[in-house]
Amino acid sequence: MGALSGLRVVEMSAIGPVPLAGMLLADMGADVVVLDKANDPFAFPGDIMRRGKRSAVIDIKAADGAAHAQQLIAKADIVLEGFRPGVMERLGLGPEVFADSNPGLIFGRMTGWGQDGPLSQAAAHDINYIALTGALHAMGRAESPPVPPLNLVGDYGGGTMFLIMGVLAALHERNASGKGQVIDAAITEGTANLMTLFYTMSSVGQWSTKRASNLLDSATHFYDCYETADDKYVSLGAIEPHFYAILCDKLDLDQDTFSNQNDPRLWPSQKAALATAIKQKTRAELCDLLEGSDACFAPVLDFDEATEHPHMVARNAYREVDGVTQPEPAPRFSRTPSMAGDRPSAQADLAKIIDGWS
Secondary structure (H helix, E strand, C coil): CCCCCCCEEEEECCCCHHHHHHHHHHHCCCEEEEEECCCCCCCCCCCHHHCCCEEEECCCCCHHHHHHHHHHHCCCCEEEECCCCCHHHHCCCCHHHHCCCCCCCEEEEEECCCCCCCCCCCCCCHHHHHHHHCCHHHCCCCCCCCCCCCCHHHHHHHHHHHHHHHHHHHHHHHHHHCCCCEEEEEHHHHHHHHCHHHHHHHHCCCCCCCCCCCCCCCCCCCEEEEECCCCCEEEEECCCHHHHHHHHHHCCCCHHHHCCCCCCCCHHHHHHHHHHHHHCCCHHHHHHHHCCCCCCEEECCCHHHHHHCHHHHHCCCEEEECCEEEECCCCCCCCCCCCCCCCCCCECCHHHHHHHCC
């Protein structure tokens, strides 16, 4: 009985941000039905983002397929779709179709560029969307090209999270108006909002567009990753002076070298000296010395190591299902806990789902 128990969601089969949005809703108790295409290469059984959902295969381009989809959507609270603009309309499933039959329907539309604009019909992926916003330009070392940060910033940060925020805000507003609405969630615009801090810093002269020359982009010695004696890595984030003092004390750093924390002219030499000091110790030794203190430290773990870290184990942050490790739902609720389905449900009969949603 999660926080969204009783909510009915139709998810049009897609990749990336839409399936994750559906998974998060399902974790919180929503009944999520994925309308799949036959022989869809992206609809593989082990996809964790399908946990807790039901799947119905449908030929949506056929007349009876579109009719069945219309019947289901007419009973839904939310639709999630990630097609190019106009595709749902051509399929006979655009929001205007349900204006009378389901006036409270919330239509969550996920695209990279948005529903209109010069690029709205162009194909692209996460790397392209974050490139356009300035986010990608800021990531990486000064002497190298920008480094794509997996597809976390665009697809899932600027995409999924803003889509979820939009549909849940519309759901709240529907309580007062009784009316649904269309959510135009563009990855570029979500990512631009994630950049708000950096626009603020730039406006007061504290951020440069030159990569790796700023507080949070690896320019400083106290906010970066370092290699250890056993060829592993650790992260430091001691921005505040009192945390920086703890870091210097615990690593027994030379006061003359490290006393002036925020002079950019000294950062290169300080970084070289700090790298030498850290290279003398293994990652485990540094964890023993720094982890759990206010030195703002954490080891850089790979996916497998992360699941075994004592803090993550104590929090039950992961679990294993059929040999597949996956994260437990987040965030946590005090009264209506979320619960991840053990696995994707077997393909369901669409007619029975429609009847069940009566």
